[in-house]
Structure formats: structure tokens, C-alpha cells
Amino acid sequence: MTAARFEFTPPVFPGHIESLREEVRAFLAEERASGALPRPNYVSMLVSLPFTKKLAERGWIGMTWPAEYGGHERTALERYAVTEELLAACAPIRAHWVADRQSAAVLLRFGTEEQKRKYLPRIAAGDWFFTPGLSEPDAGSDLASLRTSATKVEGGWRVQGTKIWNSNSHVAQYTLLLCRTEPAGEDRHHGLSRFIVDLSSPGIQIRPIINLAGEHDFNQLYFDDVFVPDENVVGELGNGWNQATTELAYERSGPERWMSSFRLLAELTEALGEDASPSACRELGALLAEMLALRQMSMSIAVMLEQGRAPNQEAAIVKDLGTCFEQAMVAKARDLIHEEGIELHGGARRLGEVLDNAQAWSICYTIRGGAKEIMRGVIARGLGLR
Template sequence: MSTLNTLALSRIPAEDEALRAEVRAFLADAVQALPPHVRARSWGGYSTEFSRRLGARGWIGVTLPPQYGGAGRSAFARYVLVEEFLACGAPVGSHWIADRQSGPLILKYGTEAQKQFYLPRICRGEAFFCIGMSEPNAGSDLASVKTRAVPDAEGFVLKGQKIWTTNAHHCHYMIALVRTSGAAEDRHKGLSQVIVDLSLPGVTVRPITDLSGDSHFCEVFFDNVRLAPDALIGREGQGWEQVTAELAFERSGPERLFSSIVLFDEWLAWVRTPQGRSESALRLAGRIFTELAPLRAMSVSVQEKLTRGESPIVEAALVKELGTTLEQFIPAAIADDLFSRDAGEVPLELLRTLAYVTEVAPSFSLRGGTRDILRGMIARGLGLR
């Protein structure tokens, strides 16, 4: 039984909750052959074929208007889909960014021509996006970006570098936060967002191999890349407002709670057997459930605010900070339990799954905003600094 079955689901509207049965039936067939240590990659798993299968079913861009290829459903419909994808470890990484934030960003700020061109391709699982925010030597200080898109008579000339860009080597486009005027010392002034076709001359993408052996992080270099005028999203100089609104989508979803969920479910299934049962393990399971349930309720509450057109930046930061803390606790606590057992008692596949999640868990509190930055945002939101 999935952990998701034990969490309260009543706050999601019934018409959206009804999606679950169909999605679970599809996923039971689509991912049943994948072992847990592969499914544990969660939203980092990558399969263009799987994304196109979801697109054919109308499960990408589900909140986008029908005239742009979407289903016109509520954000809660997407929430249900995402929960089910993550709970079973479906390989959704290829379309993840485009569906979660690039599509909604283009819908809100893009021109009609941009909407007509990009959104149907996103919905079909044919256009994959990455995020160009972080830069070398900037740490988590996003406002200090130095990558420049210099305006000229033909559009923009893009120069600079981005780093930690997830799946850039697999993506077609990047939405990059760049400086179109002023200097880095100007902070929020002069920042804009541009769509970069990653096949353009002057773009170089270099994957970075992580501790697990995966290479989903990348460095991206721009060497006098020529961008047309229609690369700009929204107004020039409006980039900071746009990117902070975008981060609310990034920080508050189920992916900030469920990155360790495949491991947890595999461990819990074993703990429920006579071979794996122990009182200490059952107490640990109870502790994780009692933390996960209110966090999920908080995440759903942020989703409610987003559906009302609000921008719950502080609330989203709180969900992300608490959620990733729990995500990192899960593999550490499970390791303590498993390595207290007799040698040879623990199933090998469970150990393989634990090994992978342990290797990638440090990134949970880095991606989407580091812990220190988020805590500063929360403190300011509470009037404590």
C-alpha cells in the first residue's frame, strides 16, 4: 500500500480526486518493470517516451487552456497527477519543468505568439524546458546574476554562464534570468527573462556527474548567442517579479515532500513482514507519517492560494524548508534502522534504493533555494528580521 493512501485527501475537490484511479491503473502498467532503485529517482527520472505517453493522455499542461493544447483543469488536477507520479517513481523529469512552471509562466507573461508556439508543444510532451537561474560565484544570491542579454537593433546578444541547470543537455529551451540593463550591484533592477533555444550557435552545455553517477545537473555557457526580439518574456526589467512568482510553483509542490517516498514505501513494506517487523521501526514509521501528513496539508493550502491567483512566496518557502528536512531525515533514519539488523537480513534491492537516495539527499536542501536563504525569507515574512 502506498504511503499516499494513508494521508488525508479530503481537501482536494472531488472531481480532481476522481483522477486518481485512472492514473494509478495507468502507472501500475507503465512502471511495473522498473526496480525501486530506479523509481527512487522520482522527478529526476528521465524518459522522453514516457513524457509523450502522458502528453497523449492529456496529462501534461493539464491546467493550460484548451486553445493552447491543455485540458483547462484546475491546479488540483495537476496536484493529483503529480502526487501519483511521485508516489510510484514515474520518470517524469523530461517534461517536469515545462509542465510545472515554464508553461504557466509563458501563459501569464508571454505574448500570444509565444503561447501559440510553445504551449501546445509542452502539452504534447515535445518541448522540454530547463531553468537558467543559478550562476557561479553567486551562491544563492539570485539577484546578483551577471549573465547579460544586451539589447540591440536585432534583438539581444546573450553572454554569460548558468550552473546546476537540471537536464539542460536533454532540453530544447531554457528560460533564463538575465541582466538586460544596469550592473549586478543594481540587484533587482534591470533583470529580465528570456527564452533561449539551446540549439543556437554559441550555446555549450556540459553535464556534471554527481555522487550517484547521474549527470542531470549541467553548466551552460553563452558565447555571444544571438536572440531574436521575441525571446523576451514579459516586460524588460520585470524579471525579478516574474521569477519570484515562478519560484512559488517550484517550492510548494509534492516534489518537496516525496523525493524519498519510494524508499520509504519499500522499507515500510518490508517492515510489515515478519522478517522486517520491529517495534523501533514501527515507531519510526509513525513519526514519519505524523510529520508528512501536516506537511502535505500545508502544500495543499499553498496550492489553494495559487489557484486564487495569490503569490504565497513565504508559505511556499516554509513548505520547501520543512519538506526537504523530512526528505533528508527519511534515508538517514532508515539507514540507522537497516544497519542495526543482522548482516544478510535486509533485502538487497532495499539496500540499493537506500544507497541511491542517501547519495542524492544532500541536494534536496539545495535545489529550489538553499536552507539558509529560505529561512531568511521565512523570518522576514514573520517580521523577525
């Protein structure tokens, strides 16, 4: 059958990863005890520059990159374990999140030697942050129809256009911009290029967009005749589509695709306590079983990416199943709270707050990083159905 083309070989965590996990947990406990990391009543991923610096000092940013670029030469599974622990604790890792997860991967794979030497060590040090510059007001799912363009001038390019939903661009120093450098011709994926753009460049405006949870997490970016030097073209001109789709495999398959509302599950389990009814135990068990299956699939992609492969379709499967799971989990938690008569204004106040925040966030889970309908198109193409 064609389905055999998809490959999910769940790896086993080597023994030493348990001690790394313990190290992260001990660090998080210390941070909590010192008040630097309050017990969260939200699922949001928040920004803390001091916390990012502490992770960098421990070697937990750029974990898998070569040492010559400031990395720590750890394995994908070591990085996976550290990320799981940070997500489970709802640690404030927003500042460096995108740069560490995906922008650096693009630079490592496609960037020039100068770019690798300039940007990667500063990302690993927790100093420089990136935002993906892909979506536009009229080009989200249909990304290849984007209109932001760059025109060649002496020594560089002049960029004109707008990007939207740029996560954390009010904190980041750079965006990895996807824009048109040549007319599309018959193939719309042709003529797109990727630039590293310094967000403090003259001509850039960053306007906040407040999300449903009332938080300032993303923005709209306006580029008015912004100069980008030649040295900031990532890899080859015209290779932008290939770079963007490779980047998306990193964005679509990590533990964050099934852990976004993990905090809610943890609070709910605690509130149900040892006296949980048999039906609540059944529901919780079913959620955990699904989560663990997703975890195995997502871990297998981490290993494939480490091997230099491009598991774009497998990543789309994890993104679709994982984000539908984490969305449904929020609804299931709400139902269980009601059915079990948990009083949210009493001792379980924190659970109520996490639920409120998770409900506001969960709507976007199946949109960000590529909408679920688009994921299904990618999967169908992989099966030869489209």
C-alpha cells in the same frame, strides 16, 4: 501575532479525484506489466521520452492550463493528485518536469500572446522541454548578483555569460534565462530580464556535471555572443526579478518537496513487513504523520497559486520543512535498517540499492530550488524580523 500572516488552509480532495488517482494507478500498473516501467531501485527522477509522450496523450501535462494553449483545464488538486501518483511510482517524468511545473507558469502569467501560442501547446504535447537558467557559478543564493548580460542589437539581443546546475538542459530545447539588460543602479533587482533561449543557438555550449549519485542530471551552460530575437523577451524588459521569484513559488511547494525519497519509505515499510517491532512501527508512524502534515501545507499552496496569489513565504516554509524532512527521513531509514537487523544483501537488496541512491541524492534536497538558510531568510522577512 505576525505569524497569522501565513496562510495554510488545507483543501479536501473532491470525491472525483479518487477515480482520477485510480486511472493513473491503472496506467502505471499497465506500464509496469509491459516492462516499460521497471520497479525502481532508485529515487532519481529519470528521463523517458516515450513515457512523457504517453502522459501527454492522457492529458497529464499542462493539466491546469487553458484549452486554447493546449491545456486541459483541470484543477490544481487534480494535478496535485496525478503528480503524487507519478512521484510515488518514481515514474520517469524528468524530461517535461520543469516545463510543466514552472516554465509554462511563467509564460502563462508573463509571456506574450505569441509566446503562449507557440510554446505551451508543444510543452503539453510532451515535445518541448525547458530548464531554468538562473544560477551562476558566483551567484546562486545571491541570485541578483548574476553577471550574465544581454546587449541590445538590431532585432534582438546578444547574450554573454554562464549558467550552472541547469537541470536536464542536455534534454531540453529551451532555457528561461535570467540576465542583466540594464545596469543595476541602487536596486540590484532592477534591470534584469527574462529570455526564452533556444539551446541549439550558435554560441551555446552545454557541459555535463555528474552528480554524487553518478548521474548526469545537470550541466553548466556557456553563452558566447548568443543571439536572442526580440520576440523571445518574456513579458516586459526589466521585469525578470518578479518573474523569477514568482517561478520559484511553483518550484518550492509541490509534492516533490516531501516525496523525493518516498520510494525508500515504501521499500522500508515492505521490508519491515507485518512483524515490524513496536519501536519500528513508532518510528514509521512518526515519519508518516510528519509527511501528511507537510502534504496538507503543500496542497494549500497549490490552491493559492491557482487563485493567482503569490504565496512566496508559505512556499519557502514548505520547502524548508519538507526538504529537511525528506533528508532526515533517509537518515532515519538507514538507522532503522541497522536497528532492525535488515539484511541488505539478502531479500532486501532492492532496499539497499534505493538507500544508496537516496543517500547520494538527499544532500541536495535542502540546496536545490533555494538553500534552506535562504528559505529561512524569506520566512523571517515575512514575519517582519529582517
